[in-house]
Amino acid sequence: MINVSTTDGVGLIELDRPDRRNALDVSTCRELVDATARVRDEGARAVVVTGSGSSFCSGADFGEVYTDGFREALYTALHAVVDLPMPVVAAVNGPAIGAGTQLAIACDLRVAAPSAVFGLPTARLGLAVDPWTIERLVQVAGGGSARSLLLACAQLDVATAHARGLVDSLGERDDALALATDIATMAPLTLAYNKLAVNSYGRGASAAGTDLDAEFERCWDSEDIQEGRVARSEKRPPRFNGR
Known part of the structure; x- marks a missing residue:
């Protein structure tokens, strides 16, 4: 069980x-x-x-x-x-x-x-x-x-x-x-990318079954990166939504 x-x-x-x-x-x-x-x-x-x-x-x-x-x-x-x-x-x-x-x-x-x-x-x-x-x-x-x-x-x-x-x-x-x-309060897209990169380390991006470069760019193009910037300027904890 x-x-x-x-x-x-x-x-x-x-x-x-x-x-x-x-x-x-x-x-x-x-x-x-x-x-x-x-x-x-x-x-x-x-x-x-x-x-x-x-x-x-x-x-x-x-x-x-x-x-x-x-x-x-x-x-x-x-x-x-x-x-x-x-x-x-x-x-x-x-x-x-x-x-x-x-x-x-x-x-x-x-x-x-x-x-x-x-x-x-x-x-x-x-x-x-x-x-x-x-x-x-x-x-x-x-x-x-x-x-x-x-x-x-x-x-x-x-x-x-x-x-x-x-x-x-x-x-x-x-x-x-x-x-x-x-x-759980951290940026989900960043964590998912980091986990994928660590798990495929030494075996190349193809071993992860996806394009790590694309996942990297996805983090930088996300709403979460903007939320992180705004939260920092407003001196508050960020509220990441994984988008």
Whole structure:
């Protein structure tokens, strides 16, 4: 089960399978895809992804991980998170193991509680993560962390993850929501362009499926840039409308 809501421009997607420590099965992966569509439709300008109870996501549900359809469902869900045009913050409230680490790095930013721990123990199970996961992990946390997680099946506690850049800031769900609330006041077109550019870095504009130069020009031709100028001259917070 996944709980979804949008309040004051902030979408909240909460994995809610506490009996399975929020492990991902096919059904939950499909619900996650639907949840991303819902927050988009509800006009969210920032999104928080988290888990109920004491775990963020304990990984793949071993009752289904070896079944037909699980891998496709998992990667469809992960890319649905990545493809959201607004920033997505992971509130990592506890262990994020295997697919949980993948979900955390599918988000743009990570706020982690003291109980958070990250791991990709695929080599202990005879499984493998796709090249996108490895590329994303290297981009977020560096090659050293990627090698440690993938080749030694190390687990990174929150302090180590923070020191290595896998975690952006330390805090609880409320801290992640506060960050998302602040992001929701920023210019949506600029944020969407920035996210697209960061995600396609090193692969060229074509890898993003759109023309980054056109998106760049769109920001400069928008009503929002005029609103930013006027708000600055009037010494008030800007009210961006994403146009």
